[in-house]
Amino acid sequence: MTQAHKQKISSKASQFTESVIREMTRVALQHNAVNLAQGFPDFPCPPELKQAAYEAIAGDVNQYGITWGDRAFRHALAEKVRWYLGLEIDPERHITVTCGSTEAMAATMLATVDPGDEVIVFEPYYENYGPDAVIASATPRYVSLHPPDWTFDEAELRQAFNNNTKAIIINTPHNPTGKVFSREELTLIAELCQKWDVLVFTDEIYEHILYDGTEHIAMATLPGMEERTVTINSLSKTYSVTGWRVGYILANPELTGAIRRVHDFLTVGAPAPLQRAGVAAMQLPESYYKELAILYQEKRDSLLQILDEVGIPYSIPKGAYYVLADISRFGYKTDVDFVLYLIKEIGVAAVPGSSFFSQPEKASKFIRFCFSKKPETLAVAGDRLLKLQSILQKAT
Ligand code: PLP
Numbered sequence: 001m002t003q004a005h006k007q008k009i010s011s012k013a014s015q016f017t018e019s020v021i022r023e024m025t026r027v028a029l030q031h032n033a034v035n036l037a038q039g040f041p042d043f044p045c046p047p048e049l050k051q052a053a054y055e056a057i058a059g060d061v062n063q064y065g066i067t068w069g070d071r072a073f074r075h076a077l078a079e080k081v082r083w084y085l086g087l088e089i090d091p092e093r094h095i096t097v098t099c100g101s102t103e104a105m106a107a108t109m110l111a112t113v114d115p116g117d118e119v120i121v122f123e124p125y126y127e128n129y130g131p132d133a134v135i136a137s138a139t140p141r142y143v144s145l146h147p148p149d150w151t152f153d154e155a156e157l158r159q160a161f162n163n164n165t166k167a168i169i170i171n172t173p174h175n176p177t178g179k180v181f182s183r184e185e186l187t188l189i190a191e192l193c194q195k196w197d198v199l200v201f202t203d204e205i206y207e208h209i210l211y212d213g214t215e216h217i218a219m220a221t222l223p224g225m226e227e228r229t230v231t232i233n234s235l236s237k238t239y240s241v242t243g244w245r246v247g248y249i250l251a252n253p254e255l256t257g258a259i260r261r262v263h264d265f266l267t268v269g270a271p272a273p274l275q276r277a278g279v280a281a282m283q284l285p286e287s288y289y290k291e292l293a294i295l296y297q298e299k300r301d302s303l304l305q306i307l308d309e310v311g312i313p314y315s316i317p318k319g320a321y322y323v324l325a326d327i328s329r330f331g332y333k334t335d336v337d338f339v340l341y342l343i344k345e346i347g348v349a350a351v352p353g354s355s356f357f358s359q360p361e362k363a364s365k366f367i368r369f370c371f372s373k374k375p376e377t378l379a380v381a382g383d384r385l386l387k388l389q390s391i392l393q394k395a396t
Pocket residue numbers: 039099100101102103126171175203205233234235236242245246247
């Protein structure tokens with residue numbers, strides 16, 4: 001009897017590849033390149049957080065906690081959200097603590113989207129949103145952000161909305177462009193969401209990393225939007241603890257109920273002692289956030305100076321900790337070829353633009369650098385990148 005041959009890999013898993021960002025980190029390690037690819041700091045988190053984590057573990061906070069989040073953490077979180085965003089959050093009914101904002105976005109989509117539903121995604125986009133849409137059987141509808149200032153065209157956005165639109169994903173401050181959505185842009189998006197009865201999933205993980213006096217506007221604070229907005233965030237970037245895997249979701253009680261059910265069966269809960277340590281993060285003084293923004297502005301400026309010296313054009317980031325650079329002057333066929341050259345021959349890793357676009361053709365002239373690094377790291381990267389000057393001189 002012959003055995004029928006079954007497809008081992010699901011059609012969903014076959015639709016996406018390994019994360020290019022994390023792959024570049026591995027290639028960088030192999031070649032001893034300075035890693036300006038993956039978005040994580042190479043400097044320590046605040047000592048208050050470390051201390052609180054030690055104490056939580058020593059104090060036996062080591063078992064499963066409440067699945068939707070440690071009570072003390074949720075209460076401290078609600079307090080912090082009140083002073084920073086001005087939102088009244090009920091820690092018992094509006095918060096779900098997740099394993100990073102990565103799980104937060106996946107759980108939100110799984111809890112709200114049905115097969116055939118369309119989800120609008122601004123392009124370029126943080127690479128996880130593509131696979132998230134596949135996992136949730138959503139149909140992504142891409143709306144372009146246009147360089148150099150990465151604005152969207154109103155008519156293109158209007159056209160993307162229809163009766164099948166279930167949600168729109170916003171990410172502000174934005175990875176990879178550094179764009180910060182303006183009040184006018186968010187107001188237009190809000191009007192369209194109300195007109196078409198659409199949810200907003202807003203990833204605000206870089207809410208405190210802002211430059212040149214730019215203001216962060218949370219979609220949930222716009223008139224009529226709190227009820228239809230799911231705000232996704234995490235400790236990863238603001239408190240430099242990307243490895244802790246503690247994120248959170250703010251949403252109305254109905255959505256929160258569905259999201260908590262999905263979250264429970266996906267992961268049961270985020271790390272209990274690290275959620276408890278999150279209380280210390282929420283209690284950091286306001287000055288912590290101001291200093292964080294100043295620190296990052298220095299890092300941004302030092303990387304931009306290097307790019308200026310080399311002669312690589314870019315759009316100035318207004319938030320988050322990346323710069324999207326235009327590599328067309330180097331004449332490489334693809335962004336991936338250029339990044340592999342950069343890692344192997346120059347000794348600096350970046351992320352090929354194609355990680356952030358649905359079609360690689362749109363991305364071939366972009367690469368992303370992350371500047372969430374110590375001054376020493378940026379200095380070494382700078383020395384190495386300067387070697388590119390002579391290549392550009394030869395090309396012109
Ligand atoms: N959202 C954005 C826009 C990001 O840039 C990142 C990480 O780079 C994440 C989410 C992932 O965050 P977390 O560590 O909370 O899962």
